[in-house]
Amino acid sequence: MAVLGNTRRVYIVxxxxxxxxxxxxxxxxxxxxxxxEAIETSDKSTIWAQFISGKKGATxxxxxxxxxxxxxxxxxxxxxxxxxxxxxxxxxxxxxxxNPAPTAGDVFEAIITAISDTNDVGTVSxxxxxxxxxxxxxxxxxxx
Amino acid sequence: MSILSKLFRRYPRYDVSAYRDxxxxxxxxxxxxxxRVGGGASFPRVEVHSIREQERLDKEGxxxxxxxxxxxxxxxxxxxxxxxxxxxxxxMTEYEFELAGWNSLGVVPTQLQDLTETSDxxxxxxxxxQEFTIFLEKVKSDTPPVQQSNENENS
Numbered sequence: 001m002a003v004l005g006n007t008r009r010v011y012i013v014x015x016x017x018x019x020x021x022x023x024x025x026x027x028x029x030x031x032x033x034x035x036x037e038a039i040e041t042s043d044k045s046t047i048w049a050q051f052i053s054g055k056k057g058a059t060x061x062x063x064x065x066x067x068x069x070x071x072x073x074x075x076x077x078x079x080x081x082x083x084x085x086x087x088x089x090x091x092x093x094x095x096x097x098x099n100p101a102p103t104a105g106d107v108f109e110a111i112i113t114a115i116s117d118t119n120d121v122g123t124v125s126x127x128x129x130x131x132x133x134x135x136x137x138x139x140x141x142x143x144x
Numbered sequence: 145m146s147i148l149s150k151l152f153r154r155y156p157r158y159d160v161s162a163y164r165d166x167x168x169x170x171x172x173x174x175x176x177x178x179x180r181v182g183g184g185a186s187f188p189r190v191e192v193h194s195i196r197e198q199e200r201l202d203k204e205g206x207x208x209x210x211x212x213x214x215x216x217x218x219x220x221x222x223x224x225x226x227x228x229x230x231x232x233x234x235x236m237t238e239y240e241f242e243l244a245g246w247n248s249l250g251v252v253p254t255q256l257q258d259l260t261e262t263s264d265x266x267x268x269x270x271x272x273x274q275e276f277t278i279f280l281e282k283v284k285s286d287t288p289p290v291q292q293s294n295e296n297e298n299s
Binding site for chain 1: 201202206210211242249277279
């Protein structure tokens with residue numbers, strides 16, 4: 001079933017055992033790109049190029065309305081960029097109830113590669129955060 | 145249970161319209177002696193109308209953008225209408241709105257339009273329409289809390 005983009009959000013994931021999902025409040029939009037390298041295996045005997053799937057990867061970008069409060073997750077992202085730290089991120093939907101868990105989406109660790117602020121006259125300031133996954137991306141529902 | 149009660153049970157408080165709060169606040173802000181604010185036929189008069197609450201700006205519906213028109217109407221002179229409009233501009237922008245449940249991010253004056261016209265009785269009404277855009281954010285306590293979960297990852 002199709003879903004509204006409103007429901008698929010970016011969360012900073014913290015904790016071990018019991019995980020805490022903190023939504024990037026003020027989120028406007030996010031994009032998540034999964035990639036797989038194409039390794040060419042064709043030679044002179046083939047007419048058409050042939051490939052095998054190589055290393056997988058992922059990048060993400062989220063745009064939020066700027067909030068510089070030090071306790072907000074945007075500050076976590078800024079700190080991670082400044083200090084070169086890895087952040088754990090979930091993009092998708094969580095179940096409702098007392099102990100929400102991912103129902104659809106992807107969890108991954110990432111480095112912050114860019115944070116761009118836009119401050120236009122007559123509009124609310126926005127901030128775009130770019131992430132590059134480091135290591136495996138875990139998808140829900142489970143991929144067999 | 146009333147229809148309204150059912151509605152508010154279904155939709156949490158943070159998803160209600162900002163219309164009522166902002167309309168009340170703007171009328172209160174613009175009220176001063178010598179000028180009628182609101183409906184009626186007396187002059188000089190200021191009317192607040194054409195309020196348009198735009199699509200929610202963020203995924204939670206916490207950020208709102210409300211556009212409204214403040215009309216200054218005079219029967220005596222264009223100068224009076226212009227002066228009323230300048231007073232409206234000052235009142236609307238000189239300090240932030242204080243609304244229960246909302247943080248005002250700012251008020252941006254946008255278009256100004258002179259719609260001075262002649263009525264059927266050939267008496268001129270001097271009308272200045274000033275448009276404003278107001279940005280609001282729901283206070284944090286009304287947004288859902290941080291969500292927690294037991295570890296539930298696949299590999």
